[in-house]
Amino acid sequence: MALPVNRFKQWLGESRVPVGTWLMTASPNVAEAIGFAGFDYVVLDMEHVPVDVPQAIAIMQAVAGTPADLVVRLPWNDSVMVKRVLDSGAKTLMFPYIQNAEEARQAVASTRYPGRGFRGVAAVHRASRYGTVKNYLQEAEREIGVILQLETPEAIAALPEIAEVDGIDALFIGPGDLAAAMGHIGDIRHSEVQDAIGEAVVGCRAHGLPCGIVGADPALVGEYIAKGFAFVAVGSDMSLMMGRAQEYLATLRGETSSTENSGVY
Structure with missing residues (x-):
């Protein structure tokens, strides 16, 4: 059996902008439904959602039967968690809160087997289709995607050094944490935050x-796409559900919907 192609990595080399959303409910059923909604990809959030590895596998299995691809945001830049999530079948990993080139190198190395990194070696697991992908150890690196999140002004300042680290497939700006780190917590639309976001995307494109x-x-x-972002996500399963619920209730009660916010998802 051949190792499946990482569609998300392929999309990064195309001109169109993939659109995704976040999975915050920790529900395989909701994940499966969102996978059928039409998004190109969904992000399983293990950082802010109480999802452990067995639950993550159930969500991976649910999304695998839909047209959407899956990205897993790790809880931290932790090589043990990376190993377990990769062996569980994740192909594209998002590492939160990368601050400098050294942390970037550690993140990449944790996804590579010895010779290129320090990922632990196991043969029979979900990623290798339980040992039926005979050359998995040799080909795994080709299909693993590494996305690093930059979430502070210090990280954006270090972008030129981070971008030089071999093995990074994409960078991702975390607007909520960036706004907080800049003293504008909850105000993602603040002009200073948006200026920093614009600076970051220009730096990424330059590298x-x-x-x-x-x-x-x-x-x-839409504004982010106009700024030059190569892939975007809008809201989450939870925010989409809550937004529609509030909209319906406001309509029935003759009230103004309270779904507008300062940028949370």
Whole structure:
């Protein structure tokens, strides 16, 4: 059996902008439904959602039967968690809160087998189709995607050094944490935050790396696409559900919907 192609990595080399959303409910059923909604990809969030590895596998299995591809945001730049999530079948990993080139190198190395890194070697697991992909150890690196999140002004300042690290497939700007680190917590649309986001995407493009971001609504995400972001995400399963619920209730009660926010997702 051949190792499946990482579609997300392929999309990064295309001119169109893939559109995704976040998975925050920790529900395989909701993940499967969102996978059928039409998004190119979905992001399983293990950083802010209480999802452990067995739950993550159930969500991976649910999404695998849909047209959407899956990205897993790790809880931290932790090589043990990287090993377990990769062996569980994840192909594209997003590492949160990368601050400098050394942390970037550690992240990449944790996804590579000895010779190129320090990923632990196991033969029979979900990633190798339980040992049926005979050349998995030799070919795994080709199909693994590494996305690093830059979430502070210090990380954006270090972007030129981070971008030089071999093995990075894309960078991702975390607007919520960036706004907080800049003293504008909860105000992603603040002009200083948006200027920093614009600076970051220009830096990524200058170094030949695709850059992604998430926004709360189509209007903001449309602005990000216009700035040159190569892939974007809008909202989350939870925010989409809550937004529609509030919209329906406001209509029935003759009230103004309270779904507008400052950029949370």
